[in-house]
Amino acid sequence: MSPMSWLPAFAIPLALLIDRCFGEPPAAVHPVVGMGRFLGLFGDRLCGMSAKAAFIGGAFAWTVGITLSALAAWAVEHAVIAGLEPWFGGWRLAVAALLLGLALKPMLAWRMLRDEVAAVETALSRSLDAGRAQLSRLVSRDTTQLSALEVRETAIETLAENLNDSVIAPLFWFMVAGLPGAAVYRFANTADAMWGYRGRWEWAGKWAARADDALSWIPARLTGLALVALRPALLAPLRREAARTPSPNGGWPMGAMALRLGRALSKPGHYRLNPAGSEVVAEDMAHAQHLAAGAMLALAALLALGAAALRGGFAVVRSAL
Numbered sequence: 500m501s502p503m504s505w506l507p508a509f510a511i512p513l514a515l516l517i518d519r520c521f522g523e524p525p526a527a528v529h530p531v532v533g534m535g536r537f538l539g540l541f542g543d544r545l546c547g548m549s550a551k552a553a554f555i556g557g558a559f560a561w562t563v564g565i566t567l568s569a570l571a572a573w574a575v576e577h578a579v580i581a582g583l584e585p586w587f588g589g590w591r592l593a594v595a596a597l598l599l600g601l602a603l604k605p606m607l608a609w610r611m612l613r614d615e616v617a618a619v620e621t622a623l624s625r626s627l628d629a630g631r632a633q634l635s636r637l638v639s640r641d642t643t644q645l646s647a648l649e650v651r652e653t654a655i656e657t658l659a660e661n662l663n664d665s666v667i668a669p670l671f672w673f674m675v676a677g678l679p680g681a682a683v684y685r686f687a688n689t690a691d692a693m694w695g696y697r698g699r700w701e702w703a704g705k706w707a708a709r710a711d712d713a714l715s716w717i718p719a720r721l722t723g724l725a726l727v728a729l730r731p732a733l734l735a736p737l738r739r740e741a742a743r744t745p746s747p748n749g750g751w752p753m754g755a756m757a758l759r760l761g762r763a764l765s766k767p768g769h770y771r772l773n774p775a776g777s778e779v780v781a782e783d784m785a786h787a788q789h790l791a792a793g794a795m796l797a798l799a800a801l802l803a804l805g806a807a808a809l810r811g812g813f814a815v816v817r818s819a820l
Contacts, residue, residue: 506580506595507677507806511670511799513600514607522610530571530605530682534689537564542693545703557694558706565686572682575602599678606669606681609795612661613788619654620784623647639696640766651779652764655787659726659756660749662791664688667725667798668718674806687711715748723751725794726759733758736773743770759790 526532541560545553579598615637623630630650631642637657645653668688672680691711694704723741727733733755740754750772757764757773760783765771 504810505807506592506599507673507810508803509592509596510599510603511673511803511806513596514603515609515799517600517604518607518610522614523608524605530568531685531689534564534568534686535693537567538690538693542703545694546699548703550702553702554705557703561687561690561707561710564690565683568682568686569679572602572678576678602678603669603673603681606673606678606685608665609662612658612665613792616654616658616784616788619650620781623650623781648778649765649767651781651784653766655756655760655762655779655783656753656764656766658787658791659722659752662795663715663719663722663748663752666795667722667802668715670799670802671718671721672714674802674809684714687714712747719748719751721798722794723755725798726752726755726790728794728797730759740772743772745769756787756790760787 523529538560541556545556545560548556576599579595579602619630619633619637622633627647627650630647631645634645634650634654635642638653642650642653669681669684672684676683687707687710690707691704694700695708695711696704723737724734727737736758737751737755740757741750744750744753750770753764754772757776760779761776762779762783763771763773763776764779
């Protein structure tokens with residue numbers, strides 16, 4: 500296997516290391532912020548259209564945006580892989596891995612997710628209102644009437660679901676299709692976060708919501724399985740808990756987290772996961788972060804090896820042709 504086949508495998512841990520050390524890049528140069536700005540250009544116009552026109556317009560804008568994201572990512576990856584040999588020679592692999600890791604980092608956000616969830620418990624230790632306000636940075640629902648128990652439940656649910664959306668799914672698609680794959684997923688997930696709501700977004704965001712469901716299908720199940728990997732007895736209950744949520748994907752990581760903690764997690768009026776579990780307590784916030792970090796590191800290692808294997812296989816096929 501060519502040494503360059505290991506490039507994506509090295510880029511994954513480097514991206515996570517950069518994330519741990521430096522967090523998010525400035526908004527002015529953050530590609531995901533740019534994706535959000537692109538999507539924001541169409542919001543009011545789409546929502547003012549008829550249902551059919553809004554659906555078509557939303558699908559068209561989504562397609563344009565995701566194409567631009569994929570092309571930009573491809574250009575960066577191509578420059579990294581093809582443009583370094585004349586300059587770095589034997590150091591090409593190391594430099595390329597570092598640059599590709601830097602480019603991959605904005606597509607994932609583990610440190611920000613971990614810090615924001617931890618800040619909810621810190622805020623709750625001051626007051627319930629402070630905890631509600633901190634949680635509102637993480638979720639779109641109204642937090643002003645939530646109890647302390649509901650604040651903690653929602654924070655843990657958000658940690659579990661976004662472990663997939665913000666880390667595992669981008670890495671999965673990076674394994675499959677390189678930097679363009681990660682960029683495509685990140686655009687699709689951003690579009691779902693901005694457009695994938697009912698009400699005035701019912702039709703304009705329908706394509707974005709369904710596309711995100713499709714792209715998240717495998718990663719969400721991998722995330723759930725990783726969270727219960729050390730407890731085989733939880734595999735069968737996980738399928739049951741995952742089916743309790745309206746989302747085809749969110750129930751997998753959230754249900755797995757509820758089972759591993761032995762706690763009930765709920766969204767009033769929508770679902771209750773692991774209803775036989777006891778109530779969440781303050782210490783569960785740190786425990787949930789520990790479980791999420793372990794699952795993330797295990798899956799990142801597997802996805803890095805998978806990326807190397809895929810690239811090596813592609814190289815063998817190309818040489819045979």
